[in-house]
Amino acid sequence: MDTSAFAGGAPYPTLAQVWDPEADDALVCLDVHQETHDVKSFTFASVAGKQFDVRAGQYFLFTFPAGGEDDSRCYSVSSSPLRRNAFSITVKRVAGGRMSNWLHDTMQPGMSVTAQGPLGTFIRPAGAAQKYLLLSGGSGITPVMSMVRELADSYEQADVAFVHAGRAPADLIFRHELSGLAARLKTLRLHFLPEQLGNEPSWPGLTGRISLDYLRLAVPDLAERVILCCGPQPFMAAARKIAAEAGVPAHRYIEESFDAAVIDADVVTPIQAPAETIYAVQFSKQARSIDVSAEQTVLSCAKKAGIRIPSSCANGMCGTCKSKLVSGSVNMVHNGGIRQREIDAGFFLPCCSKPTSDLVIDR
Template identity: 50%
Template sequence: MTSAQNGHGPSEAAVELADGVWNGEADDTLICQAVWQETHDVKTFVLKPAAPGRFRFQPGQFMTYAFEIGGEVIYRCYTISSAPTRPDRLCLTVKRVPGGAVSNWLHDTMRPGMRVRAVGPMGEFTCGSRTGRKYLFLSGGSGITPLMSMARTFQDLGQQEDVVFAHSARTAADIVFREELEAMARVNPAFRFVPIAEGTTPLAPWNGLRGRLSRAILDLVAPDFMEREVFVCGPAAYMAAVRDMLRAAGFDMARYHDESFDFGALPAAEQAEAAEAEAQLEGDAEAAVKTYTVEFTKTRRSIQVPATTTVLEAAKRAGMRLPSSCSQGLCGTCKSKKVSGTVEMSHQGGIRQREIDAGMVLLCCSRPTSDLVIER
């Protein structure tokens, strides 16, 4: 009796692959399929569309998610850590952040079968449109995720791009995707993985490179770095240090790439100084500009917003703390319900037309054209 006659043949395969492409405009719901423990404080959440569909994105791009936590919808941007070469799943890899509302909720609550809404993909931080054959990937901490997507894509396609992947972590126990990256390096001589541990602990001994990324380490792991296309992702301080290092070396910064928008990485004092300087420069011009009243229903605050200023910018100047990330209409973090009034909104894909039709706006790129009432 054959396996097909036994009822276990291809006609009753347990694996079903979708034919169409996931359309977030039609259905933005994703379902958690699995949860993987990567390190002691990092988990990967494997997602698939509620309706059958395959994901299309460029390696390095991100998604914006809407999480319902404690009766409130919280928006967050997370890079896709999986590769577009495996389009039937989308992987979200998250590090638990002390006090982080979303990261802790995901680690403690998200389970297979649970649902989350998402919009995307978005972002220009990708190797997909580059033509270079020699790359240097530099990542710190959870900044490894977009570069992992790129590395997985090269590996799946069997392409022989010369890649040096140097990842910095606190200890050996904090190196995310370590085993997979080491396996990729073993089978592909064109791919080199160089983990760097800042320190050690009794439970995480380390014989590899130690300390923080420096010019000496860079010269050791990639002596030809001046010839490479460089992709960098990590904490703001890490990326600033890498930029300074490369500029000091005379690197052609046209071949340097990091995230294309700022996630509010500047210290609060510098943000306040910049806002104050901007307000001073714009003061005279705004004196002749129409000003509208914007009311926030939940906080019961009312502010005056010039027609030339975004609602988010004016709110920050007034001392209000509103959720925001990119400030360019990309991520959707500041998405809010407009109860009444009109705005001029110039977004970059962070909101869908059906949401606009339902009265939602992105505060970071919306300028008032009348008095407003915002549900915040």
Template identity: 45%
Template sequence: MMRDQAMFQPGIDQTSAEAPSRVTQPRFWDALPARWSSDADDTLVCCQVRNETHDVKSFFFRAPSGRAFVFEPGQFITLELEIDGECINRCYTISSPPTRPHTISITVKRVPGGTVSNWLHDHLHAGMQVRVLGPAGEFTCARHPAHKFLFLSAGSGITPLMSMSRTHHELGEDSDIVFVHSARTPDDIIFARELDLIASNQAHFRTAFVCERVGARTNWPGVTGFLTLPLLKLIAPDFLEREIFTCGPAPYMQAVRKLLDEGGFDRRHYHEESFSFETVSEVAAQLAEAPVADAPRDAPTLAETAARFKVSFTRSHREIECGGGQHVLDAAKQAGLRLPASCTQGMCGTCKVKLVSGEVAMKHAGGIRQREIDQGMVLLCCSKPLTDLVVDK
């Protein structure tokens, strides 16, 4: 018996007591490595590509240094890609949970005509290196603990809510979660089998799928149509008592807000991802490439051109100069300072930071909430300095 026990001792080569270990790579499960930071180690290696549906893939990454990923479920990362000689930034929510610290994954739907999503689907494979910034974002259940949750998603908006669900599952927390996902057809439901597995393992985790049409699966036993207030009351009769997290296309989220308002839901317990990162980025890029739709930045006045201001970044200990008619993000890039950014149109919120001191003129397009502005947050891509600035970044 003692010999049998010794045979299963980890880290011991049983072929010979004196033989050297044949392990040639670090065993990541022996001890948690240091925390990964994009400031010090901004290149990740794609280690796996997984097909989720006919037009959705998950891409898994690891840090070459073996460092661990630390983030909150629901946050996102920014990929810096060079496509056809152009450097393009795109944000994607993390679909993996922080309970799997050695890898991080994003799940991407192929967008017709989309520059980045199509490049990822067609070219990114295991072994390739990608530059990454982040993680970042405030859409996370970690900051809003509750006894009961309601997750509402549509399409690829499932990814942040999947990260949250996986986290609760792997932590062994049998949280009271109702997960309602809307898709075009049953074959378009992302993570369908895994959600069924989580539901089978957790007594208080329930799923409901709403498909616009049955598609090729004529024997679909689920609901067809769209999410409505009467349907939500059937799925989650106690939805008024739940903390709600919503992510999906803009029309879907608008419809959700409307039906929740009709149902008398307290919006203080409502949280949404303000857009689908991949979709809004692709749309912004397409608009920028179209001469008819291109919206050029306002030309600076003579007074703005003459004015020069200092911008100090507290965390990176960098100081740059920015013209009065120049957006802070543009000045930072010219100075070689790498900052998370995506749409550069004031829509996505990727470049949102806390302004410690100073004043800016900000002309955004919905990428920041008024309460965030009241708290001193700004979007660097659409902010011009009015004074010297100190930025918490």
């Protein structure tokens, strides 16, 4: 038998190359899908046809040419990591959000973008007990949806309770898909918690916000589970407090390090007390100059002065604030949000960099 051909004589495809996070960045949009009235999913593939090695819960740092000027945002992968030829992100339109509005209004199949990743450590811990509580609020559902889709694709027999909160039933992202998965996966228990009824007065379940009483009712064995939580900062703060009150050990409560994994607003970081050594930091495009001490980060002082730099995690992880350093030097302690070749090209992360000389930044 001739094994060199199949399906009408076409040759077997060669083994696809794997996307290299250190070298690859070119993506093409394959599909745009409306999830809810203000949420869309965007599916991307490698321009070179490479496969992706992503872990459920990770994200990509995208650079988009919005408004004639490149800008960057982090978006979590919402698709199953086992489907390696492409991946999806799911984005909620934010009122006044520059990038979310640009994506919703502009992105179409066939358009090209660049992205760095996969990045992030919001992943299921290795060797953990196979009992999980996935807890999400609003668009924070995206990384945990990737986890659920992975479990469904792999037929992993993990005991999963999934609690997703939203503003109203119409705002519950992936509502119908999750209901279908829960009907098929015998080990998945699904709970939706809209804060209000909205236009669905016949909603059959509870409404309100997460609380210790609610989670004990929905997930009686809460304290025995590994909790993975993602959502807006107030939601995660409430979840963290509830988990502690329920007796969940700290090492079994894991949350995303930035707000809902979808960054479209400025985050102000605390300003440390000025130190004796002060450096002049110029932002060339904004024609602004500020003083930054050797003990302060560039981003913290820029935010206080009203200088616009996109940012999110503030700890050198996501790379959202990446900027070009025209001159000067900094002490940068990052957590994977920038690649070595970018550092070699003169880029740095203002959120985790303290000046060691006067600086000129291309912002």
